[in-house]
Amino acid sequence: MSKKKILxxxxxxxxxTAIVPWLKDNYDADVIAYCVDMGNSPDEAELKRWAMKIxxxxxxxxxxxxxxxxxxxxxxxxxxxxYQDDYLLGTALARPLISERISLHARKxxxxxxSHGATGKGxxxxxxxxxxxxxxxxxxxxxxxxxWDYKGRSDLIKYxxxxxxxxxxxxxxxxxxxxxxxxxxxxxxxxxxxxxxxPKEIYEWVxxxxxxxxxxxxxxxxxxxxxxxxxxxxxxxxxxxxxxxxEIAGNAGIxxxxxxxxxxxxxxxxxxxxxPGGTLxxxxxxxxxxxxxxxxLQTIARNLGEQYARLVYDxxxxxxxRMSIDSFFDTASETLTGEIGFKLESGSARVTSRxxxxxxxxxxxxxxxxxxxxxxxxxDGYSKTVCFPQWRxxxxxxxxxxxxxxxx
Numbered sequence: 001m002s003k004k005k006i007l008x009x010x011x012x013x014x015x016x017t018a019i020v021p022w023l024k025d026n027y028d029a030d031v032i033a034y035c036v037d038m039g040n041s042p043d044e045a046e047l048k049r050w051a052m053k054i055x056x057x058x059x060x061x062x063x064x065x066x067x068x069x070x071x072x073x074x075x076x077x078x079x080x081x082x083y084q085d086d087y088l089l090g091t092a093l094a095r096p097l098i099s100e101r102i103s104l105h106a107r108k109x110x111x112x113x114x115s116h117g118a119t120g121k122g123x124x125x126x127x128x129x130x131x132x133x134x135x136x137x138x139x140x141x142x143x144x145x146x147x148w149d150y151k152g153r154s155d156l157i158k159y160x161x162x163x164x165x166x167x168x169x170x171x172x173x174x175x176x177x178x179x180x181x182x183x184x185x186x187x188x189x190x191x192x193x194x195x196x197x198x199p200k201e202i203y204e205w206v207x208x209x210x211x212x213x214x215x216x217x218x219x220x221x222x223x224x225x226x227x228x229x230x231x232x233x234x235x236x237x238x239x240x241x242x243x244x245x246x247e248i249a250g251n252a253g254i255x256x257x258x259x260x261x262x263x264x265x266x267x268x269x270x271x272x273x274x275x276p277g278g279t280l281x282x283x284x285x286x287x288x289x290x291x292x293x294x295x296x297l298q299t300i301a302r303n304l305g306e307q308y309a310r311l312v313y314d315x316x317x318x319x320x321x322r323m324s325i326d327s328f329f330d331t332a333s334e335t336l337t338g339e340i341g342f343k344l345e346s347g348s349a350r351v352t353s354r355x356x357x358x359x360x361x362x363x364x365x366x367x368x369x370x371x372x373x374x375x376x377x378x379x380d381g382y383s384k385t386v387c388f389p390q391w392r393x394x395x396x397x398x399x400x401x402x403x404x405x406x407x408x
Contacts, residue, residue: 004029004112006142007102009128010056011035012047014167015117018156019144020054021163023115027142030057032109034102037063038094039180039243054165060105065180068097070227070238072317073181077281078226078329078336080289080302081309086257088275088282089312090182095124096317099131106139113140120146123263126315134318174202180242182275190270193260197272205250205274209347212253217344219248220353221284226333228281245277253347255279264314280349284340287351292335292358304328 006023010016010033023031033051035042048059072093083089106114114132118124120143129141150156160167174185185202189195199208222230229235231244249255255276262268289298304325311322338356342349354361397403 005032005057005109006030006113006115007032007034007106007109007111008056008115009034009098009102009117010047010051010059011117012042012050013117014153014156014160015145017050017054017165017167018150018160019115019117020051020056021160021165022144022148023142024055027113029112032056032058032060032105032111034060034098034105036061036098036101037065038068038097039065039239040178054160054163062101064097064101065239066237068094068239069180069242072097073242073278074227074238074281075326075329076308076312077228077278077285078333079308079325080282080286080305081312082282082305083309083313084259084261086259087261087273087309087313088182088257088278089309090179090273090275090278091177091184092123092127092312092315093181093317094177094179095127095315096131096312099128099318100135103132103135103139106136111139113142115142115144118143118145121263121265121267122269123265123313123315126264127317128315130315131318180239180246181278182273184274185272186269190272193270199256202272203256203274205246206256206276207251207253209253212346214346217248217252218341218352219245219280219344220339220341221245221281222339223285223288224337226285226329226336228284230339242277242281245280247276249276249280249344249349250274252276252344252349254344254349280342283349283351284342285336287340287354288336288338288356291338291354291361292356293332294360297332301329301332 004027006027006029008016008019008023008031012035020031020033023029033056035044035047037044044061048061051059076089076093081089083092102114105111114136116125116128118128125143129143132139132141150159157167173188174190175187177184183205189197220232221228222233228238228241231241236244255274255278257273257275258270259273260268260270289301293301308322308325311317311319311325316322335358337358338354340351341353343352394403398405
């Protein structure tokens, strides 16, 4: 009989390196290592060599930068999804895509189980496991950090050494996560929110204040139905567009957030997130909504965007709720086509132009130089009508001695 198959989300770091032999020992199974390029530029050949050396029976590698940008990151931009006001959800967006791809391969290969290296303290455990629960409910999920007795990095180094695997024992200063949408740093000095950090020790995508030049950069971002499609008039694929804006905005010092966030389990954590292209896209999309949508639609969309962010952060990308909100934005964004222009200077982005065939802005109506529509003419009756509730309340309170005017 053939052995059971376990598909592992594999990065090649210490955790997932230890998991390969551990799964083989504890489940007598073939372990298939799965890895993606999501903009983090992994070395496919080296990862395959390493996975096979430490005992994997097979290795699967995929480039998913395009679907990640188009179907995940840009949908969050369209929804204006920000968790706790500031977090653009870079890591939270990556996990459901990895889960989707692993689910697809698990079905094709007839895998008995899937596995991940996320710990029991963070959010990623939920993002993987909630997606797998929905996509492949018949497949087992193995989360070693919730099972084994190892407590930390030193324990894992000893374990892999006992298996004849030599690992670099150098302690990392920060825990870093990178994809096409963002670069995050956690740990080290950031674990103490009372301490200041040196930007030069953390930033890689965004220039620090001391590195910025006084040059001014002009950029225009085009949207079609809420999705970014062009930069400075040039049509681009989603991944190329995002990479281009990462460079443009990063060089201008735009797109860093130092955030103290609350994880799904209630634990507070601090992270520094570099999201230069995403920050500019969010600002552009917001300004296009101001131009094309009325106040009621903007208010509804803003409320749904907040819920969308919460769902993504908590690992509910694959849920009826998230998909239903996307259906709303599919319809609402039929008029979200246009181009927003910026000037980037000294770490700030200033809007310089807003153009759209669906603009609700009417310069002739807004002008102080005329009244072609006749708003002045009809304003008297309109004002009396809308002021009636206040007039009625004022008459009542004056009669009963509670009008605020008595104290003046």
